[in-house]
Amino acid sequence: PIIYIITPTNNRVETQLADLTRMRNTLWLVPKIVWILIEDSTFKTPKITKFLKESQLSYVHLSEQTPDDLIIRSNEKTWSKPRGVLQRNKGIDWLRENSKDIDSNGVIFFADDDNTYDIRLFEEIRYTQKVSVWPVAFVGELMYERPICKNGKVTGWFRSWGDSRPFPIDMAGFAINLRLLLAHPSARFSNLVQRGMQESHLLSHLISVNELEPKADNCTKIFVWHTNTRKILRFGEKRLQQMNLKYDQYILD
Ligand code: UGA
Ligand code: MN
Known part of the structure; x- marks a missing residue:
């Protein structure tokens, strides 16, 4: 089965290409994937167009802009508003629209552009029957969050907050069989759900906890x-200006 990797990507001059390069290098080591990259933008930027073309990966390039009132301002906490919601939905919609041409046996994985992925993860999730789950490190104010498993079933969770979450799991902690997702047209993310509830919102449409498939050695x-x-x-840039040194930031693109 092919793994369809849905990645929203925020245009930020400081770290975007570094993050995407790290991710691309990882994906170079993974067979049978399609990278669906959705820019948070009204259009597909030349920078990312060039990046994807040069990657020679099998990819789909889309764009969808976060509406003005949901953009996170520099004086706001990064978690004050949801991120990547409409972009991920755009990726889901693409899969629905192209369902005749894609591998219906495939698996869908929501992979943010700044996480760190061990390539062994992809072989764990490739054979997801319905929804598979595994631990994610550095989330939930813990070293890791993870399902507690017994005899191949999820029986509980290590989590420190959000007891009302039916699926206390990060976006990077589950994968969905494509056929299951396509069978539920209303399964998508939403900017209206409470903070931390995106994953639970989506998964509640699709599955119950006792059906989850634990991966990564239980x-x-x-x-x-x-x-x-x-x-x-970037305070140093001002000093260069004062020294009349022309400092061209476009070499970063
Ligand atoms: C955490 C979770 O790991 C995300 O899966 C979840 O979407 C997010 O919180 C949330 O609560 O909304 P975090 O590391 O805090 O993620 O968020 P980012 O990595 O900054 O953003 C998640 C993804 O959305 C990234 O791929 C990023 O490039 C993209 N993004 C971010 C946008 O497309 N637009 C934005 O304005 C911000
Ligand atoms: Mn992140």
């Missing part, structure tokens, strides 16, 4: 880390 191995790339400080 959810005892870490194959994905919810890493964040630190924003760099």
